[in-house]
Amino acid sequence: MSDPIAYERDGDVAVLTINNPPVNALSQAVRQGLMTRMDQAEGDAGVKAVVIVGEGRAFIAGADITEFGKPPMEPSLPDVIDRIEASPLIVVAAMHGVSLGGGLEVALGCHYRIAVPSARIGLPEVHLGLIPGAGGTQRLPRVAGVQAAIDMATTGRHVKADEAHKMGAIDVVQDGDPTELGIAYAQKLLDDGAARRPVSEMPAPEGIDWDATYDAVLARGRGQIAPAKAVRAVQASVEKPFAEGLLAERDIFIELMNTDQRKGMIHAFFSEHAVSNLPELKGVDPRAVDHIGVIGGGTMGAGIATAALLSGLQVTMLEMSSEAGEAARGRIGGNLAGALKRGKISQAQHDAIMDKALQVSTDYAALSDVDLVIEAVFEDMAVKKQVFTKLDDVCKQGAILASNTSYLDVNEIAACTKRPEDVIGLHFFSPAHVMKLLEVVVPDKTAIDVVATGFALGKRLNKISVRAGVCDGFIGNRILSTYRQAADQMVMQGASPYDIDAALEAFGFAMGPFAVADLAGLDIGWAVRKRKRAEGTMPDGATYADKMCEAGNFGQKTGKGYYDYAAGAKARVPNPDVMPLIEEDRAGTPQRTFTADDIVRYYMAAMVNESAKVVGEGIARRPLDVDMTLLFGYGFPRYRGGPLKWADIVGLDDLLGDIKSYAETNPEFWAPAPLLEQLVAEGKTFDSLNS
Structure with a gap:
């Protein structure tokens, strides 16, 4: 590989060009190259300013994903950024394309920032279950203010150059070649007698109501903790000296690195990119x-x-x-x-x-x-x-x-x-x-x-x-049919649809299964049930859902389903006609009490068991195919990675034990998936089948 950091000189300005295709990720070689080239610039007689610029289509797109999960290698990114910021020379970041995560943190470690109009910045670590770990939550508030920093760190959204300029994260936005812009800007700063401007030496921004903001972000995340933790990291930028703020940020970063949510988010990130990468399609040209x-x-x-x-x-x-x-x-x-x-x-x-x-x-x-x-x-x-x-x-x-x-x-x-x-x-x-x-x-x-x-x-x-593959419902709807049956079983055994929705929404689903049914239209499930009855494949069971449809209550589109939507779709309240119909169907069925944890475990066990059957039968080729189907089509919480990643995290042995205990009263529905039994017997995980 060629040198990842090229060094050139233009008069008083040294130009450090990052060349790590395709997006200049911050690999160990890039980090070490930045350290080495900064040393070279400072030892080069007559150099008064440094411009850091990216080759190709980006400034720096962030961390090197090939290093994820591996032992950290020196130099660390925080050390590299501290080294850049401490330089006695004026350091300018010339930005184009994306500057994300560590890329933005490197830019914030520079003393000045110029960008082309099409450039974008962002702190997307939240999408990996993390917060910025190299000063992003400490430096960004000092240039852009607390609210802008919280917005970026908690949402991970990309911010266009003009907006970044207005908030103060970028000093100049100008069209042109990034390298030429950077050199010209650095020379102008020198000509104007501008001083170094380390962000770490800027005053701390004004504070806000931190607890209220934390609570609001936590609620918006539906159980995901990284966004709320980012609020606490930004809070440290206000309430602590800069060096102590960096330590607080790092402590939170390390804490999140050790969470199950981070494992789920990393799995989702890699699986999203792998799911359509099928070996059978390599070299096959699609039709126009x-x-x-x-x-x-x-x-x-x-x-x-x-x-x-x-x-x-x-x-x-x-x-x-x-x-x-x-x-x-x-x-x-x-x-x-x-x-x-x-x-x-x-x-x-x-x-x-x-x-x-x-x-x-x-x-x-x-x-x-x-x-x-x-x-x-x-x-x-x-x-x-x-x-x-x-x-x-x-x-x-x-x-x-x-x-x-x-x-x-x-x-x-x-x-x-x-x-x-x-x-x-x-x-x-x-x-x-x-x-x-x-x-x-x-x-x-x-x-x-x-x-x-x-x-x-x-x-x-x-x-x-x-x-x-081809089967009734394919991947997603086949699994949906099974975990909906599990929800219906719980209703017959004593849980209300509203208890179930509440428990699963607390687990992280955007909507519980009965609210989802109302949104999709209860007539869809009714049509499926009628078809299966005609085919002789519909098991005997509750009839309350059919009676709701017979009364013309199809969910949101008719104003009533499991919920009453008279006050609007978001102001759902339980439909009082539903529980009496359920009570009629419950007659003679032994009743039990379900806690929220019981509901989640029962529901998820059904989802995992059927998912394992779908993979075992080859309807889905890999466990990650199931995970991505449930994440992107059925509202499964991303921070849990998908049902089969969740199963790996909580433990397959215990889940199989639960399934076998449920099978004591309903052996046909709860027949354990052969693949699940095989993985437990061999001490393996679903993830072992993804590679």
């Missing part, structure tokens, strides 16, 4: 996709169309009538108006999409030239087969025929066409232009380049794409 068709313009179809349009694809929306087509256009227009309001697209882009990129038709012939078509019609096999038979007739050769089915057998759908190799499942989650998860469901006869195309499309749509 520029124009897609979407059949069905309801909430799901309109969301899929919106996601495609926002990614630059041409979309033909097919509906059954002109009235339905106009309604679909209206839904898409509403979605795009939201993107316009949030600054995701310009007015010109919005108008071009609505006027040119989107076409609405009632004729299947309009799909004759699309590269890929996604069916998003009613969840009924007969309807799906009718659609695919027509698509088989009108779509060009090589076009990919995709179903957005949530549960149905994609092999059976493919079999009704003359081109099963071109058929795939693309299961989006609603609203499809917002939710990140995409299950790429691979039937038996699907061509490998069609699979590659599914993943390429997911990447273009900015989705987290997970490969799934």
Whole structure:
């Protein structure tokens, strides 16, 4: 490898260029190189200023992830930053691209900062279950103020250069080549007789109501502790001398390094990047996709169309009538108006999409030239087969025929066409232009380049794409069906839906299962239950949920479900009609008391057991595929890593013991997953199957 820090001189200015592709991560070699080059600059006669700049597309994107989990290597980043800040020379950071985490901390260790307009800064450590550990919570408040520092450290959001300039984190924003800008700025500082300006010597900022802020951030994190701990670290920048503040920050950083939450967040970080990296797709070129068709313009179809349009694809929306087509256009227009309001697209882009990129038709012939078509019609096999038979007739050769089915057998759908190799499942989650998860469901006869195309499309749509095999519900909905059954069992045994929701929301879910059912629509589960009864695959059980639907209570969209939404979706209150229906179903069932911990353990045991079956059967190839599905599609708390990472952390042996104890009263439902039993017997973890 070439020297990661190049040294050049321009008159009185030494230029240190970081060259560690692709994003100049702070590897040990980079850290040591900065120390060595600072020594060189200070020993170079006539040098009065130093410019630190990044080669390529970033200043410094942060820590070197290849060093995660390994013993620390000298020099440490705090030592490097202290060394830069202590220099008798004027040190300027010339920033472009991203300066994140340790990258921003290095910039704050410099005496002055200049950035191009497209530059962004951030402290994303919270997404790893940590806080900044090299002075970020101590230096940033001194230049940007307490509120800005708390916002950045607790959310991890990226801040654009102009906003960073307004808050004081960047001194100058100017267009141009970063190296040339840095040299010119350093020379101007010298010409103006500017002094060194170490951030550590700046006065501490004004304090705030720390306890109230801590409590608010903790509540917003739904159980994640790192954001609230960041508040305490910023508090130290106000209340302690700088050196003591650094020690306080480091103590909190080390404390968080040893938490289960950090383990879960690190697992989520790596798994998010690994989940679509499939060995079978290496060297496989996807088919070209520029124009897609979407059949069905309801909430799901309109969301899929919106996601495609926002990614630059041409979309033909097919509906059954002109009235339905106009309604679909209206839904898409509403979605795009939201993107316009949030600054995701310009007015010109919005108008071009609505006027040119989107076409609405009632004729299947309009799909004759699309590269890929996604069916998003009613969840009924007969309807799906009718659609695919027509698509088989009108779509060009090589076009990919995709179903957005949530549960149905994609092999059976493919079999009704003359081109099963071109058929795939693309299961989006609603609203499809917002939710990140995409299950790429691979039937038996699907061509490998069609699979590659599914993943390429997911990447273009900015989705987290997970490969799934064919079974009822694939990965996510199959597991959902099981842990929902576990919740229903608890209801029959004495827990209320509201106890269960409260316990699981305290665990970290954004919403409990009964609130989620209300949001999705209770009629969806009702349709599944009716289908399974017709197939003879629905076990006997409670009927209260069916009775709710029979009364027309489908959740939020009808104003009532498990909760009453008369005061609005966020002001949910228990529906008083529900518990009497439950009491009728409970007759003759032994009752018990569930604590919040009991609820979480029972629910999670069911989730883990079914997840292990899904992996063991090959429906999911790896445990991390399950974890990412539950994280991005079902609201599983990210800081717990996913159900199978959570299981590893709490211990597989104890979980298996719980499952076997539950099986004493319901052996069929609680049959232990063979894979789980195997891992316990061999003393292994789910994570051992991810590599």
